[in-house]
Amino acid sequence: MFQYIILYCLNNLNGERSVANIYYLLKGKKSTQTIQDSYLYNLTEFFGVYRSIARSNFNRVIDELAELNYISISGKAFATVNHEGQQNLAQLDSEFQNTYFKGMTYEKHAPQFLATFILLIQTVTNLHIKKSRFIPVIDNGSIQTNVKNFLQNKPLDMSVLLRDIYDDLRQIFSTASFPDFSIDIFVDYLTSANEIGLSQQQIALKYNISKEDVHFHLFNIIHYILEQMKLAPAKYKVLPYMSNQRQDLSLTDSAMVTYNYYGKGYSIKEIAGTRDLKESTVQDHIVEIAYVGEVKWSDHMSDEEYSMIKKALVQTNTKQLKTLKELLPDFITYFQIKLVIALWHKND
Amino acid sequence: MYDFSIEDYLYKFFGYRSFRTGQKEIIESVLAGNNTLAVLPTGSGKSICYQLPAMIMEGSILVISPLLSLMTDQIKEIKSFGLKDVIAINSMTPKHEKSFSMRNLQKYKLIFTSPEMLQNTFFINKLKNIHLSLFVVDEAHCISQWGYEFRPDYLRLTNVHKELESPPVLALTATATPEVQHDIIQSLQLKVCNKYIYPMDKPNLSFVVKKVPEIADKKSDIVDTLREFRVPTMIYFSSRKEAENISAYLQQELPQLRTAFYHGGLDSTDRLLIQQQFMANQLDVICCTSAFGMGINKIDVRLVIHYHAPAQLESFIQEVGRAGRDGKESVSLLYFHDTDQHISRRLIDSELPDILLIKRALNYVLENNVTKLSELEEYFLMISDNNEIQWRFLQYQLEVRDVLKVNDETINVGTVDTDNLTSSINESALQRLVYKQKKMYQMIDWINEDECRRAALYKHFQAGFQQPENMCCDYCDFMWQNWQPKMIDSNKIQTDAWHVKLASKLMIKEA
Ligand SMILES: Nc1ncnc2c1ncn2[C@@H]1O[C@H](COP(=O)(O)OP(=O)(O)O)[C@@H](O)[C@H]1O
Numbered sequence: 060m061f062q063y064i065i066l067y068c069l070n071n072l073n074g075e076r077s078v079a080n081i082y083y084l085l086k087g088k089k090s091t092q093t094i095q096d097s098y099l100y101n102l103t104e105f106f107g108v109y110r111s112i113a114r115s116n117f118n119r120v121i122d123e124l125a126e127l128n129y130i131s132i133s134g135k136a137f138a139t140v141n142h143e144g145q146q147n148l149a150q151l152d153s154e155f156q157n158t159y160f161k162g163m164t165y166e167k168h169a170p171q172f173l174a175t176f177i178l179l180i181q182t183v184t185n186l187h188i189k190k191s192r193f194i195p196v197i198d199n200g201s202i203q204t205n206v207k208n209f210l211q212n213k214p215l216d217m218s219v220l221l222r223d224i225y226d227d228l229r230q231i232f233s234t235a236s237f238p239d240f241s242i243d244i245f246v247d248y249l250t251s252a253n254e255i256g257l258s259q260q261q262i263a264l265k266y267n268i269s270k271e272d273v274h275f276h277l278f279n280i281i282h283y284i285l286e287q288m289k290l291a292p293a294k295y296k297v298l299p300y301m302s303n304q305r306q307d308l309s310l311t312d313s314a315m316v317t318y319n320y321y322g323k324g325y326s327i328k329e330i331a332g333t334r335d336l337k338e339s340t341v342q343d344h345i346v347e348i349a350y351v352g353e354v355k356w357s358d359h360m361s362d363e364e365y366s367m368i369k370k371a372l373v374q375t376n377t378k379q380l381k382t383l384k385e386l387l388p389d390f391i392t393y394f395q396i397k398l399v400i401a402l403w404h405k406n407d
Numbered sequence: 408m409y410d411f412s413i414e415d416y417l418y419k420f421f422g423y424r425s426f427r428t429g430q431k432e433i434i435e436s437v438l439a440g441n442n443t444l445a446v447l448p449t450g451s452g453k454s455i456c457y458q459l460p461a462m463i464m465e466g467s468i469l470v471i472s473p474l475l476s477l478m479t480d481q482i483k484e485i486k487s488f489g490l491k492d493v494i495a496i497n498s499m500t501p502k503h504e505k506s507f508s509m510r511n512l513q514k515y516k517l518i519f520t521s522p523e524m525l526q527n528t529f530f531i532n533k534l535k536n537i538h539l540s541l542f543v544v545d546e547a548h549c550i551s552q553w554g555y556e557f558r559p560d561y562l563r564l565t566n567v568h569k570e571l572e573s574p575p576v577l578a579l580t581a582t583a584t585p586e587v588q589h590d591i592i593q594s595l596q597l598k599v600c601n602k603y604i605y606p607m608d609k610p611n612l613s614f615v616v617k618k619v620p621e622i623a624d625k626k627s628d629i630v631d632t633l634r635e636f637r638v639p640t641m642i643y644f645s646s647r648k649e650a651e652n653i654s655a656y657l658q659q660e661l662p663q664l665r666t667a668f669y670h671g672g673l674d675s676t677d678r679l680l681i682q683q684q685f686m687a688n689q690l691d692v693i694c695c696t697s698a699f700g701m702g703i704n705k706i707d708v709r710l711v712i713h714y715h716a717p718a719q720l721e722s723f724i725q726e727v728g729r730a731g732r733d734g735k736e737s738v739s740l741l742y743f744h745d746t747d748q749h750i751s752r753r754l755i756d757s758e759l760p761d762i763l764l765i766k767r768a769l770n771y772v773l774e775n776n777v778t779k780l781s782e783l784e785e786y787f788l789m790i791s792d793n794n795e796i797q798w799r800f801l802q803y804q805l806e807v808r809d810v811l812k813v814n815d816e817t818i819n820v821g822t823v824d825t826d827n828l829t830s831s832i833n834e835s836a837l838q839r840l841v842y843k844q845k846k847m848y849q850m851i852d853w854i855n856e857d858e859c860r861r862a863a864l865y866k867h868f869q870a871g872f873q874q875p876e877n878m879c880c881d882y883c884d885f886m887w888q889n890w891q892p893k894m895i896d897s898n899k900i901q902t903d904a905w906h907v908k909l910a911s912k913l914m915i916k917e918a
């Protein structure tokens with residue numbers, strides 16, 4: 060699945076970005092560039108889906124793809140997908156196109172949810188057999204607090220709770236079509252009082268896939284669960300109570316501060332002044348905000364300028380800024396182009 | 408003074424009916440407010456020696472432990488016993504958690520921390536403000552330059568202990584030669600100290616050494632052995648790669664055995680899962696590096712195999728000590744091939760920086776006016792290919808030469824002549840190398856010795872040893888056909904559909 064996702068991303072990037080951008084995308088790097096690119100190239104679903112990925116493992120897969128002649132890498136580490144790669148992608152499509160990632164929405168929440176879920180099951184099954192002494196498999200204070208809070212608010216009979224969890228999971232698994240083994244992997248990973256779960260390493264071995272694949276199988280399910288909890292919470296008994304955390308805007312911290320000022324009506328110049336930043340930096344923040352929050356183009360350009368940029372976008376069908384800038388009159392700024400792309404994208 | 412006897416407390420808090428060897432004497436010494444040095448073999452229950460006092464004594468107990476993972480395991484275990492007033496404060500603790508717990512230190516009965524936290528002046532000041540009834544130094548051999556796991560940052564303990572107005576000390580270790588015992592007491596400047604030294608030999612353990620003509624014989628012999636003896640087994644390796652490879656090989660050759668590997672390169676959840684599978688008897692064989700074992704409380708490990716000889720006898724004793732904690736007959740099996748010496752040599756060499764590296768590091772300090780320790784650390788790790796052991800060595804050498812101020816982590820070369828400094832540090836490196844080589848040859852001599860392995864092993868640490876309960880060693884009387892351990896029942900391989908597996912894990916009956 061990892062290979063598929065990388066090919067898919069490279070294909071979308073269309074040779075216009077370096078492979079490292081995909082690495083930052085999967086890691087969910089909070090930089091203006093990464094966030095903007097993920098919108099530009101329609102890759103928001105994969106934003107931050109693998110925050111713990113190691114650079115060396117990422118590089119390994121890139122090398123493998125190059126060796127298979129699926130991709131070629133130029134001097135500047137820009138990669139294009141070759142004919143063989145396209146064919147492979149088409150083949151894998153049938154298996155993986157039904158993935159449910161929504162990285163931009165759940166990147167932060169998903170790892171927490173998985174950990175909470177794992178620990179909840181370990182805890183509830185142990186309580187069910189009246190065992191209060193066990194060593195939690197999740198080694199994280201805030202997750203342990205989550206579970207504790209959840210159990211405090213639900214003073215239920217443990218066997219009822221377990222039955223409800225079971226029913227919820229069956230419901231989840233019956234409404235989606237996950238890739239082969241996904242569900243088995245998910246179940247193997249669970250730890251209960253009578254059986255410790257397999258490690259991701261062991262799962263990889265068992266199904267003869269890579270460790271990164273295991274991660275994607277697990278998180279594909281988690282993203283789906285989270286989305287279901289949002290769309291149809293009434294169908295489930297337990298899971299919605301575990302996932303009711305507020306989603307936060309995917310903004311860099313600095314852009315968040317800018318957003319606060321901007322929302323109060325400060326101008327770019329004023330924000331730059333008070334925050335001791337370059338105007339171009341604040342402009343980048345505004346573009347970032349445009350993808351997720353409220354920004355009006357009319358605050359930053361005339362009607363005429365707007366329609367010129369929009370026309371250029373449609374005609375060239377590229378998102379490469381340089382090409383666009385060269386096409387447009389000099390008085391149109393990079394900032395204006397980026398802003399239009401962002402807003403146009405959002406209305407898509 | 409207390410309404411209950413300490414046996415009552417033992418039962419009440421930990422559920423144990425009686426003390427194990429040494430525990431009572433040590434706890435009484437601690438409760439009486441004495442400095443105490445305790446040398447107890449691995450697995451004999453050292454932690455009770457401060458956990459129980461923590462329940463009884465007024466104030467808080469500070470425990471300094473070198474290993475993060477060990478600390479978290481311990482805390483989890485203590486919490487599972489129902490003692491909630493425990494906290495671990497170390498570099499891994501998230502910032503907000505850290506500042507919260509530091510502000511509320513007096514709430515905690517047991518405060519675990521790592522030596523590097525003790526340079527944090529804020530933390531030290533907070534510690535000064537609470538009533539510390541005991542200062543516990545876990546793995547105390549780390550303080551000795553001659554200890555096999557010497558950690559320069561342990562030297563800070565001396566000053567910190569003084570700053571905290573010298574509360575009574577409890578120093579704990581599993582392996583300490585008389586030389587190291589002396590060093591511990593000296594370093595901590597304990598004028599009076601009760602010593603409780605318990606023999607580290609285990610009468611339920613038999614020793615077997617197998618010299619193999621070809622390296623490949625090791626794995627085929629392991630396969631033969633495990634095919635015959637299906638018992639909970641740990642196999643120690645000196646490299647992660649090798650542990651992984653042999654684990655894969657065993658899985659292939661002995662599919663009926665459940666084998667996994669474990670080393671410091673796995674991420675934390677995977678590590679926890681593997682550990683717990685082993686404890687829950689879901690795994691039979693674990694291929695591991697020395698990273699595995701600390702804090703593992705599996706009592707029925709029957710066989711400890713060394714694929715490579717460790718670099719010194721002290722490590723060997725620690726590692727074989729994980730076999731047969733329940734007191735039942737267990738076996739240590741060590742493989743040796745003539746070229747193994749070179750592996751050990753290379754390992755030792757890689758732990759010390761050579762003169763060129765030292766020179767480069769010091770020149771960097773001089774040329775760039777480096778004053779921050781972290782800056783030098785970053786540079787050194789870069790030029791040494793991330794060799795942290797070498798870095799710790801260098802850091803210590805700078806510290807004892809007063810070039811490095813530990814408290815504020817600043818470097819001050821001042822008027823020091825770098826050429827002199829380089830050669831003097833190099834001199835120390837060479838000394839240390841010679842020392843380590845000596846240790847290594849001790850290990851190899853033991854392998855080659857023509858006498859009872861038990862006698863030859865323990866003579867370095869203590870006078871005499873207890874009568875072995877079973878077979879002694881391959882020199883004396885060991886024969887595999889006379890070993891009859893309880894075998895693991897063969898387990899069926901699960902091929903259930905996912906919903907059956909799910910129902911079973913969730914402990915419900917499917918409708
Ligand atoms: N008095 C006792 N009776 C029974 N079990 C004990 C006793 N003291 C300790 N234990 C158990 O022995 C195991 C090893 O203890 P630990 O303190 O981790 O050993 P060490 O640190 O010496 O290796 C633990 O599981 C502990 O709970």
Ligand SMILES: [Zn+2]
Binds near residue numbers: 859860862879880884
């Ligand atoms: Zn003997």
